[in-house]
Amino acid sequence: MKKLFMILSLVLLSAGEIFAHGVGYRESELRAIPLEFSYSTGEKMSYCEASVFSPNDSKFAAQTGRTDEQGRFAFIPDVSGDWRIVVSDGQGHRCEAVIKIEDVKSEAFIESTTNQSKFIPAILGVSIIFNIALIVVNRRRSHAH
Amino acid sequence: MHISEGVLSGGVLVATWAASSAGIAVGLKKTDPEKIVGTALISSAFFLASLVNLKIGPSSVHMTLVGPMGLILGWAVFPAVFVALLLQAMLFQFGGLLVLGANTFSLGTSALVTYILFGKLARKNFVWAFVAGAFAVVLVACITGSMLVLTDLNFLTSAKLLVLAHLPLALLEGVVCAFLISWLKRVSLFAL
Missing domain, CATH: 2.60.40.10 (Immunoglobulins)
Structure with a gap:
């Protein structure tokens, strides 16, 4: 009986947490x-x-x-x-x-365009870095010859 | 982390630009031509890692990978960081073009000091690699904080907060650095 009471108490106690939704504002x-x-x-x-x-x-x-x-x-x-x-x-x-x-300008719209607009510059940036590297490599090779 | 445009004083900007330029020149001279593509790969990783960005006061926090970058690249870290930061400023408006010298200085110097202090130890030992990764982040925070304080003493509280805010990131980067270095060693990449 004691055990049952303890289990019930725990369930009731945890229920408070389960149903308590976090709220906030911005x-x-x-x-x-x-x-x-x-x-x-x-x-x-x-x-x-x-x-x-x-x-x-x-x-x-x-x-x-x-x-x-x-x-x-x-x-x-x-x-x-x-x-x-x-x-x-x-x-x-x-x-x-x-x-x-x-x-x-809905927020959903701004967010989706930001994500989208970050993807292409990210690829562009990586591409530029490797192109710079290739230019440096080629210049070093031409200097070596 | 980046310092935003318009925060630092002219003197700090000029001094850090001069120091960064020297670092880039030495870095370019010392970079082995065979390692240039590898340097570009690390530079790209750093460029992309900065996309995960959290703003704290006048500065911002994100994965820097500064420790592993220093350990892998040595002096070549200066040109690698400079190019990545330049592209971040131009493509994502992170940091800025005027503070590019200051941001290159803080990250490049931290990476280089980490390389000098822990370069050999971190390759041998997992724990040292962790210490190197964490140390690099704390050093970046300290240098960034110092630049803020040199600009205006009123930034002292911000600078202290900046260093404190980077402590959890330092632990995280330490773990990332330790695993990354041990993995690179296992697959024999970047001559580790």
Whole structure:
């Protein structure tokens, strides 16, 4: 019984570690687009529901949230194209904004191009080193003759 | 490790360029023509090893292979390091062209001193090869740190941190050096 209790305790203790996912954060290199929503009267659309639709998916929102007190809402586009932002106050007022994003640099894109761009210079560098070596060898040989 | 561009003072840059140029000239003169292709191979390995790069303060840490390079190449390490660093600066923007002399000096001098001190011992004994590999990295860190301190005394803390940060790398490189040298000896490469 004691053994069983010990095994159970160990399993429970280790479970804490198994389920504890590490979390962290870093500053994103992507640029956020801040928008300000207001009624025609000039009054700010405060704390209204906002949905962001990416150019790739017009049905399911890529991001949802609420505007702040000043009617501001920011989203972070990661692909180029027309992004649709819909803000509604739930009382019949609805504002739809379409923002054209032209030169977005997503991190995935930057990373993949960096890896790719390092591969070719690496081969080029090795090739240059061996070419220099061959030039030196040839010069030494011609001097020797 | 590379010192980034714009960190060192003009005096340090000029002095290290002069010392490196002398090292390269002697290295080229002393290099056996038959060993030039082998030198290019080692230079390429060093060039590629630097792609694994971690930034620490104004400097950066990565596998240097400076110990094995010195033990294998002797004086030829100066031209080998210079070409590899030049290509790294041009192709990967590691280090820079103005600090090329300083970076060549720190790595070349460490490799050469390692060769002079441990050249014969490391070929005979696995443990000495480990000591040589680790010593070379610590020496690079010390020389780089000294160049920073000579530029500005405020870099003293950075220099100390730099040396401390290189201690784990020194152990790792010591192990790599020991295995590499014993393997090269077994396959009779580079006249070891």
